[in-house]
Amino acid sequence: MSSIAKESKDIIICQDVHKWFDRLHVLKGINLTVKQGEVLVIFGPSGSGKSTFIRTINRLEEHQRGTIIVDGIELTHDVRNIHAIRTEIGMVFQSFNLFPHLTVLQNISLAPMWVRKWSRDKAEQIATDLLKRVGIPEQAHKYPAQLSGGQQQRVAIARALAMQPKIMLFDEPTSALDPEMIKEVLDVMTELAKSGMTMLCVTHEMGFANAVAHRMVFFDQGQLIEQGTPQQIFENPQQERTKMFLSQILH
Amino acid sequence: MTTTAETIGPPRTSVGALGWLKRNLFSPWYNALLSLISVWLIYSVGGQTVQWALTARWEVITSNLRLFMVGSFPPDQVWRVWLVVTLASLLAGMSGGIGGRTARNIVFSLAASFGLFGVLSLAGGGYEWHFANVLAIGAGYLLTRGRAQWGRWVALAWLLAFFLTLFILYGIEKNEWLPLIGTDRWGGLLLTFLLSIVGIVFSFPLGVLLALGRRSRMPMISLFSTLYIEIVRGVPLVTVLFIAQIMVPLFLPEEMRLDRIMRAMAGVTLFAAAYMAENVRGGLQAVPSGQVEAAHALGLSDTLVTVFIVLPQALRVVIPPIVSLFIGLFKDTTLVAIVGLLDLLAVGKSVLAQPEFLGLQKEVYVFVAGVFFIFCYVMSYASYRLEIALGVGKR
Numbered sequence: 001m002s003s004i005a006k007e008s009k010d011i012i013i014c015q016d017v018h019k020w021f022d023r024l025h026v027l028k029g030i031n032l033t034v035k036q037g038e039v040l041v042i043f044g045p046s047g048s049g050k051s052t053f054i055r056t057i058n059r060l061e062e063h064q065r066g067t068i069i070v071d072g073i074e075l076t077h078d079v080r081n082i083h084a085i086r087t088e089i090g091m092v093f094q095s096f097n098l099f100p101h102l103t104v105l106q107n108i109s110l111a112p113m114w115v116r117k118w119s120r121d122k123a124e125q126i127a128t129d130l131l132k133r134v135g136i137p138e139q140a141h142k143y144p145a146q147l148s149g150g151q152q153q154r155v156a157i158a159r160a161l162a163m164q165p166k167i168m169l170f171d172e173p174t175s176a177l178d179p180e181m182i183k184e185v186l187d188v189m190t191e192l193a194k195s196g197m198t199m200l201c202v203t204h205e206m207g208f209a210n211a212v213a214h215r216m217v218f219f220d221q222g223q224l225i226e227q228g229t230p231q232q233i234f235e236n237p238q239q240e241r242t243k244m245f246l247s248q249i250l251h
Numbered sequence: 252m253t254t255t256a257e258t259i260g261p262p263r264t265s266v267g268a269l270g271w272l273k274r275n276l277f278s279p280w281y282n283a284l285l286s287l288i289s290v291w292l293i294y295s296v297g298g299q300t301v302q303w304a305l306t307a308r309w310e311v312i313t314s315n316l317r318l319f320m321v322g323s324f325p326p327d328q329v330w331r332v333w334l335v336v337t338l339a340s341l342l343a344g345m346s347g348g349i350g351g352r353t354a355r356n357i358v359f360s361l362a363a364s365f366g367l368f369g370v371l372s373l374a375g376g377g378y379e380w381h382f383a384n385v386l387a388i389g390a391g392y393l394l395t396r397g398r399a400q401w402g403r404w405v406a407l408a409w410l411l412a413f414f415l416t417l418f419i420l421y422g423i424e425k426n427e428w429l430p431l432i433g434t435d436r437w438g439g440l441l442l443t444f445l446l447s448i449v450g451i452v453f454s455f456p457l458g459v460l461l462a463l464g465r466r467s468r469m470p471m472i473s474l475f476s477t478l479y480i481e482i483v484r485g486v487p488l489v490t491v492l493f494i495a496q497i498m499v500p501l502f503l504p505e506e507m508r509l510d511r512i513m514r515a516m517a518g519v520t521l522f523a524a525a526y527m528a529e530n531v532r533g534g535l536q537a538v539p540s541g542q543v544e545a546a547h548a549l550g551l552s553d554t555l556v557t558v559f560i561v562l563p564q565a566l567r568v569v570i571p572p573i574v575s576l577f578i579g580l581f582k583d584t585t586l587v588a589i590v591g592l593l594d595l596l597a598v599g600k601s602v603l604a605q606p607e608f609l610g611l612q613k614e615v616y617v618f619v620a621g622v623f624f625i626f627c628y629v630m631s632y633a634s635y636r637l638e639i640a641l642g643v644g645k646r
């Protein structure tokens with residue numbers, strides 16, 4: 001685990017973020033600041049609002065109270081702000097969500113061509129380089145359904161990286177994978193973390209968290225209960241609920 | 252055999268024609284009974300049909316062939332129809348060159364049919380165009396073979412050819428070479444084709460827009476689309492055709508008078524668009540929300556998400572219902588006879604009114620049914636193969 005410079009700027013600032021689904025209060029006042037280059041692991045029980053929270057950061061979910069500022073831009077109803085922020089944030093989903101009707105190469109180069117307005121040559125060059133980086137250059141012209149789960153998730157990471165984002169969000173990227181494929185995805189994420197990318201990862205892969213996270217954040221019932229370095233969290237959790245949860249998932 | 256010793260042949264009873272017959276047609280006693288009854292039915296019905304076909308008075312078709320094909324299109328201008336057919340043959344050949352096995356099969360069958368018609372009409376004359384079509388198909392095929400990257404241009408050429416066709420058939424006012432031919436002279440299979448193609452070409456984009464409109468977040472657009480779809484679907488096509496004849500002129504300014512055929516085309520298009528919209532909506536619902544989220548997360552705008560992610564996936568799921576819709580539309584164009592247009596079926600009726608062909612209903616209707624069947628079958632075969640090629644349900 002490398003450390004991040006103290007003087008790194010705050011790239012995500014969330015203040016008192018609330019979210020309701022109809023009457024259901026899902027986020028109950030989240031305060032969180034993330035520095036540029038920081039790797040954050042978010043964990044907590046199912047239904048505690050982890051997905052909802054990271055989805056508010058790129059506005060896949062709208063928050064109803066509080067402020068979220070990403071890279072100096074506040075998330076409001078202004079469509080241009082939302083677009084500006086989304087181009088700077090990559091997201092990787094639990095269920096991959098690759099576009100099934102496009103080849104791997106087209107999946108990766110679509111947004112760079114149409115959102116960044118880069119030439120096809122440039123976009124495909126970037127896609128090819130990224131496929132090398134995630135270790136599957138030979139799959140460029142296949143369709144997603146022809147790949148294994150681990151390969152699909154690595155394509156999804158490459159697709160997000162092709163936009164050259166400043167921040168990457170991961171929502172349980174290995175939960176839908178067979179055990180033997182988890183490592184290949186975690187390896188890519190580890191390499192990415194070491195390259196200095198700002199990352200928010202919802203995951204229960206505690207080995208990964210221990211190895212690369214700068215900070216771990218525990219969510220329960222829509223609240224941020226506890227945070228600290230992996231060492232603090234694993235060796236000396238302060239809250240009873242954190243202890244309980246860790247003992248459950250670590251056996 | 253040199254390798255693996257375990258390889259043995261299948262048991263004797265299950266191989267060969269006899270094995271197959273025994274297993275599938277005669278194995279339990281009731282299957283044997285069914286088989287016997289079927290053979291008897293095929294023999295008696297088929298035998299009678301063949302007997303009738305051989306003695307039928309087909310001259311009612313051959314001597315009225317021009318009427319069946321183009322209605323009262325001026326005989327000295329029929330070359331324009333042929334020109335259009337040759338143009339279509341060229342494009343069909345080009346599509347066959349870039350397409351897969353299915354496109355090739357269809358195009359080769361087309362060429363073979365033209366060749367056959369050409370040979371059949373060698374004695375009577377008028378074979379030149381048939382052979383020209385065979386050549387056009389061959390030329391188009393050779394031109395694009397192995398050049399799949401031209402697909403986009405061929406598709407565009409089809410669209411241009413559609414408008415060019417309307418122009419060639421319609422002509423120019425007071426022009427010596429291409430005199431105006433009023434649409435009231437268009438008839439027969441030509442009219443059936445034009446009505447269906449116009450209906451298909453225009454109802455498709457209209458239906459997609461209506462389907463998107465129905466899901467729009469803007470309440471007025473969604474309300475209008477929903478009202479349109481529900482009202483049109485609640486009314487029979489015949490009614491829509493009558494309304495188009497009587498009401499459409501009321502909405503348009505005096506100088507934009509549409510003639511009867513254009514009004515019928517408008518009616519067919521507007522009617523089909525509503526059904527198209529409902530089919531497309533089904534496809535839109537089948538696209539998982541994760542697809543839209545992933546696309547949004549990449550920064551794609553709503554429009555780009557619709558164009559690149561949602562529609563391609565939605566449309567490929569609804570190919571079968573859309574083709575069924577097109578087949579239905581093709582057959583339903585016969586209803587325009589009710590507003591006084593002479594499509595293929597109506598020509599058949601008028602031919603039967605000629606004194607020398609009285610009582611030849613069987614010949615005429617079997618011919619008309621056969622023509623409809625051939626085109627519908629080709630459409631349905633093409634859609635079935637397209638589904639497989641696009642990997643519906645797999646990708």
Ligand SMILES: Nc1ncnc2c1ncn2[C@@H]1O[C@H](COP(=O)(O)OP(=O)(O)O)[C@@H](O)[C@H]1O
Pocket residue numbers: 021024026044045046047048049050051052053
């Ligand atoms: N689209 C939605 N509509 C209604 N309720 C939702 C929706 N998404 C999530 N929820 C609810 O919000 C709560 C938090 O969900 P989520 O953020 O997915 O939790 P986690 O990712 O921590 O498992 C859960 O109770 C869930 O049922």
Ligand SMILES: [Mg+2]
Pocket residue numbers: 050051052171172
């Ligand atoms: Mg979740």
